[in-house]
Amino acid sequence: xxxxxxxxxxxxxxxxxxxxxxxxxxVVAPNAHGLLHFEAALRASISGIAFRPELAxxxxxxxxxGVPPGGEALLATYLTAPEYKRLNxxxxxxxxxxxxxxxxxxxxxxxxxxxxxVEWETGAIIGTGIGGSLETAADTVIPLVDSGDxxxxxxxxxxxxMNSGVSAITSSLLALGGLVTSNSNACATGAxxxxxxxxxxxxxxxxRMLAGAAEGFSPYVCGGFDSMRLLNxxxxxxxxxxxxxxxxxxxxxxxxxxxxxxLLESLTSAVGRNARIYAEYLGGYANCGGHSGxxxxxxxxxAGVRRCIAAALHDAGVDGSDVDLVxxxxxxxxxxxxSVLLLEEILDVDVETFPYLTATKGLVGHALGAAGAIETVAxxxxxxxxxxxxxxxxEDLHPALNHLADRIPTTxxxxxxxxxxxxxxxFGDVNCCLLLRAWR
Amino acid sequence: xxxxxxxxxxxxxRPYVRRTDVLKVTEDALLDDDxxxxxxxxxxxxxxxxxxxxxxxxxxxxxxxxxIGDIVDYVKRTGKIVPDSTR
Numbered sequence: 001x002x003x004x005x006x007x008x009x010x011x012x013x014x015x016x017x018x019x020x021x022x023x024x025x026x027v028v029a030p031n032a033h034g035l036l037h038f039e040a041a042l043r044a045s046i047s048g049i050a051f052r053p054e055l056a057x058x059x060x061x062x063x064x065x066g067v068p069p070g071g072e073a074l075l076a077t078y079l080t081a082p083e084y085k086r087l088n089x090x091x092x093x094x095x096x097x098x099x100x101x102x103x104x105x106x107x108x109x110x111x112x113x114x115x116x117x118v119e120w121e122t123g124a125i126i127g128t129g130i131g132g133s134l135e136t137a138a139d140t141v142i143p144l145v146d147s148g149d150x151x152x153x154x155x156x157x158x159x160x161x162m163n164s165g166v167s168a169i170t171s172s173l174l175a176l177g178g179l180v181t182s183n184s185n186a187c188a189t190g191a192x193x194x195x196x197x198x199x200x201x202x203x204x205x206x207x208r209m210l211a212g213a214a215e216g217f218s219p220y221v222c223g224g225f226d227s228m229r230l231l232n233x234x235x236x237x238x239x240x241x242x243x244x245x246x247x248x249x250x251x252x253x254x255x256x257x258x259x260x261x262x263l264l265e266s267l268t269s270a271v272g273r274n275a276r277i278y279a280e281y282l283g284g285y286a287n288c289g290g291h292s293g294x295x296x297x298x299x300x301x302x303a304g305v306r307r308c309i310a311a312a313l314h315d316a317g318v319d320g321s322d323v324d325l326v327x328x329x330x331x332x333x334x335x336x337x338x339s340v341l342l343l344e345e346i347l348d349v350d351v352e353t354f355p356y357l358t359a360t361k362g363l364v365g366h367a368l369g370a371a372g373a374i375e376t377v378a379x380x381x382x383x384x385x386x387x388x389x390x391x392x393x394x395e396d397l398h399p400a401l402n403h404l405a406d407r408i409p410t411t412x413x414x415x416x417x418x419x420x421x422x423x424x425x426x427f428g429d430v431n432c433c434l435l436l437r438a439w440r
Numbered sequence: 441x442x443x444x445x446x447x448x449x450x451x452x453x454r455p456y457v458r459r460t461d462v463l464k465v466t467e468d469a470l471l472d473d474d475x476x477x478x479x480x481x482x483x484x485x486x487x488x489x490x491x492x493x494x495x496x497x498x499x500x501x502x503x504x505x506x507x508i509g510d511i512v513d514y515v516k517r518t519g520k521i522v523p524d525s526t527r
Contacts, residue, residue, distance in 0.1 A: 082455040111460060151499075154487055155480040 011204040020198045020281040024105025024263035026097035027377045030066030030256045030364045039381045042389040047240040048364045062231035064239040066256025066365030067217045086156045090132030090216030093259035098170040105263040123178025124210040125197045126167040127189040129369025132216040136160040166214045178206040186426030189213045190373030195284040207269040212373035214259035222255045244393040245330035245359035253331040256365030260373035277439040278384045283316030284434040295429035312433035320347030323355045325417035327379040329425045330359035354407045362392040372424035379420045383438040386416040456485045467509045494522045
């Protein structure tokens with residue numbers, strides 16, 4: 001047995017629970033690729049939202065979106081042509097974020113499939129909300145099947161459509177041998193992946209876990225949300241001002257795509273290899289509001305949100321007054337204001353000591369399943385580098401939040417936060433809350 | 441000069457070789473053991489060969505292609521070899 005599993009063993013009752021830290025990150029966001037550029041874009045309030053001709057051609061109401069830069073030229077710097085031509089946009093964002101994360105954490109990407117070492121102590125929980133299935137179905141599978149030429153789908157159709165493609169491609173690139181799986185829980189997917197991965201390390205299931213999420217770009221996904229009248233149709237001529245969380249003139253969210261992957265690691269492992277530590281994962285919680293008490297497929301039950309955040313604070317061992325920065329699930333829809341007011345009630349602190357609020361979606365749009373992961377990277381960068389990024393497009397703050405105006409900065413602040421809360425809420429009345437602390 | 445069938449097969453196969461330590465693809469190279477082209481990737485390779493030689497490789501025949509030599513023989517058995525479209 002020792003030869004098969006010489007390190008990772010699940011904890012038994014009474015065993016010491018190891019702390020979990022973040023030692024690597026990779027991000028492919030609409031406004032930047034790579035940590036350095038992403039931090040610079042956050043600091044300088046660079047928008048990743050642009051007019052999308054393909055949406056206009058289809059006469060969608062919302063014709064702006066956030067799509068990561070780079071395309072095939074970027075992929076060619078990471079993968080060979082046969083490798084990247086197998087991927088759709090969702091898988092390609094996941095692959096780049098995973099490779100960046102792994103190297104950022106100080107590991108070497110295996111170059112040769114023959115005789116490579118399996119990373120038995122490292123796993124991955126990387127999710128997606130809708131993923132690349134719709135993109136691949138639309139551009140490959142449906143046309144070929146309908147024309148009777150299904151043979152030409154080839155070997156990659158299924159792997160591009162399966163939800164676990166995002167974790168599978170990561171394991172394929174990095175030879176991961178721990179738990180490798182994919183979660184999916186709408187817009188809570190990314191945050192939830194981080195929660196699940198941290199829990200897996202805590203219980204002794206792995207020394208390291210890649211965790212995060214990816215979301216591809218497809219006009220058909222945009223169409224679905226547009227039909228629900230959830231997207232902003234009023235700013236097609238002014239894309240940078242289209243995503244307006246917390247604003248009086250918020251008129252719907254802006255769809256986007258991308259990926260972010262973090263390396264979570266037991267403190268023992270991180271210290272043992274002298275790794276750079278970005279931040280500590282303190283705790284978290286996920287639940288569902290039961291589609292009751294105001295909750296539904298598209299709305300949150302406030303009681304569920306309340307329980308989720310309270311349980312996350314308890315798990316993290318901190319009080320509401322310890323939280324000094326919240327990266328909220330602020331999308332630019334009517335849900336923003338009730339969620340801030342609910343947060344006020346839950347944290348139960350004075351306005352003067354209320355945490356700063358940041359809405360990263362103002363810059364990158366709403367990357368659906370990947371949003372929580374991209375925004376967690378933003379939160380960690382703010383903790384690590386000592387800044388709070390500006391909330392853009394809410395210069396006309398919603399009047400219900402006027403009393404919190406000082407806590408919703410519209411310029412970037414040089415400010416060292418200690419504890420940050422990341423909240424993500426999703427269709428299906430699901431909630432997830434994470435708490436992270438600056439590493440000292 | 442028109443390239444040989446072997447040269448054209450090697451050109452089509454090359455992007456599907458997953459082993460990075462393979463410097464030269466020879467006629468006796470085994471697709472799986474020597475080139476790390478597994479049964480799933482062989483499906484894609486068969487489609488690429490169909491495009492190159494304008495042939496149809498029957499599904500039942502794909503599994504019998506074990507080596508580069510097998511592919512060359514299969515292509516030659518299909519009859520007339522279409523000219524190299526890249527020239």
